[in-house]
Amino acid sequence: MTIDFTKDWRNVALLAVLLAAAFFLPSWLRFLLQTALAGGLVALGVMIQMRAGLVSFGQGLYYCIGGYAVGLLAAKAGVAEATLVIAAAVISSVVIALILGPLLSRYREIFFAMLTLAVSMILYGLLVKAATLGSTDGFNVPPVTFFGFLPAQEARGDWTYVLTALLVVVACFLIARYLASGAGALLEAVAENELRLEYLGSSARQAVYIVYVIAAAVSGLGGALAAIATGHVDPEMANWTTSGGFVFVALLAGRGSAIAPVLGFFLLELVRTYALDIAPNAWQLILGAVMLAVILLLPDGLWSLVRRAPK
Amino acid sequence: MTNQPLLVTDGLEKSFGGVVAARDISISVHAGETVAIIGANGAGKTTFVNMVTGYLTPSAGSISFRGRDITGLSPRQTARAGVRRSFQIAQIFPKLTALENIIIAEIAAEKESVGLTTPSLVRSRVEAGMALLARFGLESMAQRRTGTLPQGVRKQLDIAMAAVSNPEMILLDEPTSGVSADEKISMMDSVIAPLKSEKATVLFIEHDMDIVRRFADRVIAFYEGTILIDDGVDVVLNDAKVREFVIGGVYA
Amino acid sequence: MLKTIAILLDGLNYSAWLFLVAVGLTLIYGVMRILNIAHGAFYAIGAYSCATALGLYYSAGLPEAGAFLVMALVAVVVGMLVGLAIERGVLRHLYGQDEVLMVLITYALFLILEDSVKLIWGVESYFAFKPYAYFGFIDVGGLPYQVYDLLMVGLAVVLGVGLWIWLTRTRTGRLMTAVVADREISAAMGVNVTFIFATTFAVGTALAVVGGVATAPKIAVTPGIGVEVIILAFAVVVIGGLGSIPGAAIGALFAGYARAASVHLAPEFELFAIYAVMALVLAIRPHGLFARTDGRKI
Numbered sequence: 001m002t003i004d005f006t007k008d009w010r011n012v013a014l015l016a017v018l019l020a021a022a023f024f025l026p027s028w029l030r031f032l033l034q035t036a037l038a039g040g041l042v043a044l045g046v047m048i049q050m051r052a053g054l055v056s057f058g059q060g061l062y063y064c065i066g067g068y069a070v071g072l073l074a075a076k077a078g079v080a081e082a083t084l085v086i087a088a089a090v091i092s093s094v095v096i097a098l099i100l101g102p103l104l105s106r107y108r109e110i111f112f113a114m115l116t117l118a119v120s121m122i123l124y125g126l127l128v129k130a131a132t133l134g135s136t137d138g139f140n141v142p143p144v145t146f147f148g149f150l151p152a153q154e155a156r157g158d159w160t161y162v163l164t165a166l167l168v169v170v171a172c173f174l175i176a177r178y179l180a181s182g183a184g185a186l187l188e189a190v191a192e193n194e195l196r197l198e199y200l201g202s203s204a205r206q207a208v209y210i211v212y213v214i215a216a217a218v219s220g221l222g223g224a225l226a227a228i229a230t231g232h233v234d235p236e237m238a239n240w241t242t243s244g245g246f247v248f249v250a251l252l253a254g255r256g257s258a259i260a261p262v263l264g265f266f267l268l269e270l271v272r273t274y275a276l277d278i279a280p281n282a283w284q285l286i287l288g289a290v291m292l293a294v295i296l297l298l299p300d301g302l303w304s305l306v307r308r309a310p311k
Numbered sequence: 312m313t314n315q316p317l318l319v320t321d322g323l324e325k326s327f328g329g330v331v332a333a334r335d336i337s338i339s340v341h342a343g344e345t346v347a348i349i350g351a352n353g354a355g356k357t358t359f360v361n362m363v364t365g366y367l368t369p370s371a372g373s374i375s376f377r378g379r380d381i382t383g384l385s386p387r388q389t390a391r392a393g394v395r396r397s398f399q400i401a402q403i404f405p406k407l408t409a410l411e412n413i414i415i416a417e418i419a420a421e422k423e424s425v426g427l428t429t430p431s432l433v434r435s436r437v438e439a440g441m442a443l444l445a446r447f448g449l450e451s452m453a454q455r456r457t458g459t460l461p462q463g464v465r466k467q468l469d470i471a472m473a474a475v476s477n478p479e480m481i482l483l484d485e486p487t488s489g490v491s492a493d494e495k496i497s498m499m500d501s502v503i504a505p506l507k508s509e510k511a512t513v514l515f516i517e518h519d520m521d522i523v524r525r526f527a528d529r530v531i532a533f534y535e536g537t538i539l540i541d542d543g544v545d546v547v548l549n550d551a552k553v554r555e556f557v558i559g560g561v562y563a
Numbered sequence: 564m565l566k567t568i569a570i571l572l573d574g575l576n577y578s579a580w581l582f583l584v585a586v587g588l589t590l591i592y593g594v595m596r597i598l599n600i601a602h603g604a605f606y607a608i609g610a611y612s613c614a615t616a617l618g619l620y621y622s623a624g625l626p627e628a629g630a631f632l633v634m635a636l637v638a639v640v641v642g643m644l645v646g647l648a649i650e651r652g653v654l655r656h657l658y659g660q661d662e663v664l665m666v667l668i669t670y671a672l673f674l675i676l677e678d679s680v681k682l683i684w685g686v687e688s689y690f691a692f693k694p695y696a697y698f699g700f701i702d703v704g705g706l707p708y709q710v711y712d713l714l715m716v717g718l719a720v721v722l723g724v725g726l727w728i729w730l731t732r733t734r735t736g737r738l739m740t741a742v743v744a745d746r747e748i749s750a751a752m753g754v755n756v757t758f759i760f761a762t763t764f765a766v767g768t769a770l771a772v773v774g775g776v777a778t779a780p781k782i783a784v785t786p787g788i789g790v791e792v793i794i795l796a797f798a799v800v801v802i803g804g805l806g807s808i809p810g811a812a813i814g815a816l817f818a819g820y821a822r823a824a825s826v827h828l829a830p831e832f833e834l835f836a837i838y839a840v841m842a843l844v845l846a847i848r849p850h851g852l853f854a855r856t857d858g859r860k861i
Contacts, residue, residue: 055663103846110598110662111850114801118841121794125834178427182418185431189415192404199364199402200472201390202419210427240794244670251667281681288674295668296656 011259012173019165027157034161034229036269037168039063039246040262041222044175045215046250047261051179052211053191057113058120059246062093062216064238065123066223068133069093071141071233082144082163086224093220097213105208108194120238127235138234141227164225168262171218176258178214187211248287252294315378317342317512318363318394318480323372325358332358333536336372342479345503345513347523347544349557350533356516357399359533360482364396365389376480390420395473396482399516400489401465405458409449409468412457413440413475420476446505447471463490463498470502474511481506483515487522495519499526520548520558532557568704570823576712578819579719583777584792585799586723586811587770593806594739594763596662597654600669603793604676605645605768609775611680612641614689614784621693630694638776642769650764658760673793681786688783695780715777719815722770727808739763798841804851813852817844 022033042063049056066089073079073088100119107115128136143156151159178184186207189197194204227233236242245268253264275283316339323336333355340346350356361367363374365386373382381392404412417436444450447467452460457468466486473481486502487495503526506513517523523530523544530547532539534556540547547553588602616637617630649672657668698710730736739759741749750756774792782788795818802817803810818837825836832839844852 053663055666057666106849107845110666110805111801111845113663113666114598114797115842115845117794118798118801118838118845121798122835122838122842125836125838126832129831129833129835131831180430180432181427182421182429182431183427185411185415185418188407189404189419192406193402195386196402196404196472197415197419198386199390199396200416200419201387201476203387214427239790241790247667247670281686282678284674285678285682288671288678291671291674292653292668295664295671 011257012169012176015172015259015262016165016169019169022165023158023161030161031157031229032269032273033266034157034164035226036266037164037262038222038225038229039269040249040265041168041171041225042219043246043249043253043261043265044172044258045219045222046246047253048175048179048187048211048218049215050250051184051187051191052208054108054112054208054211055247056116056215056243057240057247058116058118058243059215059219060238060240060243061116061120061123062097062219063223063226063242063246064120064127064233064235065093065096066090066220066225067227067233067237068127068223069220070144070224070227071139072133074142074144075139080142080144080150081148082146082228085144085228086167086221089224089227090217090220093216093223094213097216101209101212104212105205117240117243120243121240124235124238124240127238134234136235138232138236141231141233143231144228160228164229167221167225171221172258172262175214175218179258183207183210248291251291316340317377319375320359320363321373321375323359323362323374324370325355325362325367326370331536333362335537336362338531338538338541340480340512340514342512343510345507345526345528346515347527347530348514348516348533349518349520349523349530349547349553350539351557353535354533354557355536356533357484358536360396360484360514360516363389364394364482390478393479394482395476395478395480397466397470397473397484397486399484401462401469403457403465403468403472405456407457408454409444409457409460410437410440410453412468412472413443416472416475443471443475446508447474448501463494466490467498467502470506474506474509477509478511480512480514483513485516485518487517487519495522496525524548564704565706566827568706570820570827572703572706572708572712573826574816574820574823575716576819577823578815579716580774580778581795581799581819582719582723582812582815583715584771584774585796585815586726586808587767587774588796589800589803589806589808589811590726590770591764591767592800593808595658595760597665597669598662598797598805599767600666600793601649601672601676602669602767602771602796603789603791604673604680605642605771605789606775606778606792607680607789608645608676609638609641609772610779610782610784610788611684611689611775612637612772613776613779614691615684617691617694617779618689627693627697630697634694634776638773639769642772643765645772646765646768647761649768650761654764655757655760673789677786677789680789686786688785689779690783691780693780711780718773718777722773723808723812726770730808735759735762795837798837801851802841802844804848804853807851807853810851810853 022030025033042059045062046056046059069089069092070085073085079085104112104115127133133139143150144160146159186197186202190204190207197204223237249264249268250261253260272283275286318340321337323333324331325333336355336359348356348359358367362369365384365388368383373380375381376392376394379392381389381394384392404415407415414431414436417440418431441450441453444453447470449464449467449471452464452468457465460468466489470483470486487498490498499522503513527544529542530544531541532547532550532553539552539556540550548558584606588599591597591599613634616633620630620633653672657665660668695709695711698714700707701710701713730740738749738754741754799814799818800811801814803812803814817840821836821840822833825832
């Protein structure tokens with residue numbers, strides 16, 4: 001069965017083991033993994049929308065909202081408790097998505113892509129002009145506390161890594177459950193034949209609304225974890241080029257598994273780190289060429305490479 | 312023909328811009344009937360089906376189903392009310408297998424809102440899906456990707472999907488078009504029997520008068536957007552005007 | 564009073580600029596159904612080529628007025644060359660793909676071209692201010708205004724009207740519209756779709772390059788200028804309705820005046836204003852103001 005995701009929990013278990021093992025990585029590499037995991041959640045948000053045939057070219061909106069929610073609370077409101085700031089990040093993303101969802105769920109194809117992009121650029125446009133929030137430079141986010149406990153400087157990396165790994169595993173698990181659920185199966189139906197779905201008595205708009213909100217939640221979480229990991233937020237998080245990167249990863253990772261975008265993002269970051277050293281001005285060129293190659297060489301498999309793999 | 316009819320349309324009219332596609336369509340269909348709708352292309356048959364199933368909103372007139380006014384409801388709402396349909400060109404999910412198509416139909420038809428964490432592939436859905444495929448003679452297609460199946464099989468699947476929730480009424484838009492002449496009857500056999508076994512009331516649009524004669528107990532002939540005649544099969548098919556404007560005009 | 568004049572003129576000037584950078588995008592989408600993200604890179608290539616060509620021209624000590632001829636030449640030659648190279652080299656192999664997939668393909672092209680620009684021109688800034696200052700200022704109701712900016716309005720009008728006449732009054736133009744209506748039927752009726760597509764893409768690209776060339780004397784030409792442009796051009800064409808030339812004009816006016824008003828009245832909302840207008844228009848008219856509606860038949 002191609003809509004069978006019941007085996008995804010094994011992937012998630014594997015992910016958990018990988019993340020635990022990463023504790024023994026050199027700290028620079030583990031930090032890279034940590035930020036990549038955060039970004040990977042956003043790519044995951046893009047991927048689940050792709051299941052419904054929708055490409056969000058503005059998922060950076062929720063990455064940014066999540067990041068700024070943490071940043072504003074920790075830096076401006078003096079609330080640095082990890083559980084609180086992360087909850088606030090997810091909740092604010094969900095609230096915004098609940099408001100925008102009814103409008104966006106009317107759109108398909110490039111109009112969905114364009115409108116998600118526009119909404120994200122609205123936030124970007126506001127933030128680059130917001131002098132109190134550091135305009136284009138953004139601002140630094142103070143370290144978070146864990147139930148009131150502030151780890152010593154040298155141990156903070158360990159603490160935030162564990163937090164990130166834990167939440168990423170939980171998020172992947174929940175998304176895998178969602179994709180394997182009845183509501184998840186309807187996403188494919190939306191992508192394939194919306195008219196048929198409506199005549200079967202189900203609402204395509206509702207299915208899109210649900211996936212949009214869930215994608216916002218997981219992307220907001222990603223933004224929050226990124227802000228905690230790097231200790232910095234800036235408007236670039238909402239810029240369309242950032243969103244384009246998430247689309248890129250989701251596209252390459254395929255729609256097959258909940259953990260693929262997360263791992264894909266890590267690989268991309270790893271390659272980027274080296275590529276930027278070797279050829280700083282050709283990095284995007286390589287990225288674009290890879291993207292073209294995938295589209296050209298896997299013309300049909302691109303959207304469903306993993307899913308369609310023969311069993 | 313006891314008690315009140317299942318479907319009643321009263322003075323249905325549809326115009327696009329200034330062009331009237333259907334006018335004064337008043338019919339009533341009783342539970343258990345099998346009604347054929349005939350007429351030349353552009354006579355208003357599909358417009359009628361599209362109005363009854365919510366794709367088009369009538370310009371005038373009303374539709375009631377089981378005594379409930381369903382005029383102007385969306386396709387989804389009419390489907391939920393118990394009126395289902397199939398399509399001239401099979402509307403399926405081509406990248407999924409036949410069983411997956413049916414399972415999607417099952418999920419979509421379920422009354423309660425879909426759980427976000429309840430698995431889609433529960434045993435009950437798979438078993439019901441396989442049973443339904445078997446009823447329509449499609450069990451061997453269960454694991455085949457439907458996009459590559461022959462048109463006739465896709466149309467059967469389309470009808471099977473519409474039949475998932477055992478609807479009281481099902482409208483078939485040209486079920487045998489695109490099927491080769493010698494397969495038309497077996498195709499109809501394979502869909503009408505399972506629908507009738509669940510006591511569905513069937514309306515079908517058909518161009519082939521042999522099919523009409525064989526499967527319908529009543530025929531409604533459309534001509535230029537209006538009903539020419541609505542009566543028993545023999546009466547309609549032998550009617551002079553039907554022979555001239557409907558059968559003779561196109562099928563002579 | 565001066566503020567009103569400033570808003571009116573700036574709005575007009577900014578609308579003209581937006582129209583120049585967006586009209587090629589809408590032309591290409593209208594005929595080929597490709598929402599071309601690489602359009603932003605074409606703009607950047609235009610700006611860089613212009614700056615380089617002007618630098619060479621001035622260092623040769625030739626008369627200053629001739630610079631405008633150089634600019635026109637660069638716009639046409641570079642635009643046609645780049646457009647044809649991309650269309651013949653890459654895009655023609657990909658026709659018939661899903662529209663969203665085409666967006667991703669042109670996004671990949673955009674990334675490649677952005678870095679190609681860096682590899683060719685480096686990462687330092689280029690300046691070519693002379694043509695901008697050449698015409699000096701004119702007094703408009705007490706407000707001194709750059710003549711160059713007003714000429715850009717003229718250029719936008721001329722190109723817009725020219726394009727409109729070409730599409731509606733000439734044979735090639737009408738054939739292009741026919742291809743939009745139905746590619747298969749056009750091909751069956753003997754319309755050379757390959758030629759139409761190549762022409763459309765080359766002209767669309769040239770229009771982006773014109774935008775870059777005309778803008779180069781006003782700005783510091785630096786890496787990243789294409790990133791912002793493409794996103795503004797999207798806003799313009801989406802407001803007006805994808806694929807519609809009059810739509811692009813109206814969209815440019817909406818976005819141009821939204822920005823001009825916010826720059827003078829509430830500068831912190833400058834970028835916000837444009838996208839807010841776009842979101843608002845789309846909320847009311849889901850496919851833009853001048854959108855064609857495709858009927859769907861069961």
